[in-house]
Amino acid sequence: MEFIDVLNARHSVRAFTGQAVPEAVLRRLLERAAGSPSWSNTQPYQVAVATGPVLEDLRQQLSSRFERLAPLQNAPAWKKALAVLRRDRGLPDGDFRPVQRYPDDLQPRRVATGRGLYELLGIGRKDHQARHRQMAANFRFFDAPAALFLFTHRGLGVYSVLDAGIYLQTLMLAAVDEGLGSCAQGALGLWRSPLERHFEIPSHYQLLCGLSLGYPDLGAPINRFRPEKLPAASLTLARRGGPGGD
Ligand SMILES: Cc1cc2nc3c(=O)[nH]c(=O)nc-3n(C[C@H](O)[C@H](O)[C@H](O)COP(=O)(O)O)c2cc1C
Numbered sequence: 294m295e296f297i298d299v300l301n302a303r304h305s306v307r308a309f310t311g312q313a314v315p316e317a318v319l320r321r322l323l324e325r326a327a328g329s330p331s332w333s334n335t336q337p338y339q340v341a342v343a344t345g346p347v348l349e350d351l352r353q354q355l356s357s358r359f360e361r362l363a364p365l366q367n368a369p370a371w372k373k374a375l376a377v378l379r380r381d382r383g384l385p386d387g388d389f390r391p392v393q394r395y396p397d398d399l400q401p402r403r404v405a406t407g408r409g410l411y412e413l414l415g416i417g418r419k420d421h422q423a424r425h426r427q428m429a430a431n432f433r434f435f436d437a438p439a440a441l442f443l444f445t446h447r448g449l450g451v452y453s454v455l456d457a458g459i460y461l462q463t464l465m466l467a468a469v470d471e472g473l474g475s476c477a478q479g480a481l482g483l484w485r486s487p488l489e490r491h492f493e494i495p496s497h498y499q500l501l502c503g504l505s506l507g508y509p510d511l512g513a514p515i516n517r518f519r520p521e522k523l524p525a526a527s528l529t530l531a532r533r534g535g536p537g538g539d
Contacts, residue, residue, distance in 0.1 A: 305476040306505075306507075323340065326460050337448075339498050341444070351488070355487055358483075410520070447499050473506060481504075
């Protein structure tokens with residue numbers, strides 16, 4: 294594909310065909326992403342690739358944890374405290390704290406994106422069951438045949454997270470070039486323990502997020518979702534001193 298076509302075609306894919314991703318294709322993606330730039334070329338990330346029975350186990354483990362967590366989210370404080378005391382396995386054990394409250398200037402963008410997705414799917418604001426099902430789909434990897442989990446080196450702090458983001462985008466663009474679709478998922482960073490069962494994860498690597506990967510189901514309405522992006526000018530800082538600067 295032409296580079297510009299790859300850029301334009303990339304979007305989050307949340308429904309996949311059952312077709313497996315061949316090993317050779319997965320290897321190629323990882324090799325291409327391995328060429329990413331990073332802070333002093335430290336390449337401070339590791340990736341876990343799940344397919345087949347490992348993926349099935351993770352699907353089950355993460356889904357059951359989500360089903361335990363969901364009712365706790367709007368529960369009274371005492372119920373939450375009890376869950377902590379009992380070390381309820383639904384409680385997140387990821388390495389990064391999920392966002393609790395979005396900054397006031399970002400919250401409207403988040404809300405607009407969520408609203409757009411639910412409107413496309415015909416899910417009403419009060420349809421809690423359908424919203425729950427859509428959220429739960431995250432932990433089934435949207436039925437993708439592969440999932441990747443990205444870890445960053447604790448010792449490099451925010452810079453390893455920056456590098457991992459570049460790595461992730463390279464991987465997602467390389468995936469488009471192979472006819473694949475993907476969805477980066479912060480949701481897949483909620484629980485680390487199910488991954489420990491299958492992968493040798495050094496303790497100084499922190500789970501950042503996951504990525505569902507597979508061939509896009511082109512007929513699925515959810516894959517038509519294209520949330521609006523800000524015009525580039527809105528992301529560009531004005532210069533002091535008016536036009537032309539000082
Ligand atoms: C770091 C990161 C985490 C994300 N987490 C989720 C997630 O947990 N679930 C989900 O459905 N989409 C997730 N997304 C996808 C975003 O919602 C999506 O990128 C955004 O709405 C813009 O849409 P686009 O990717 O189609 O351009 C995530 C994206 C990124 C980059």
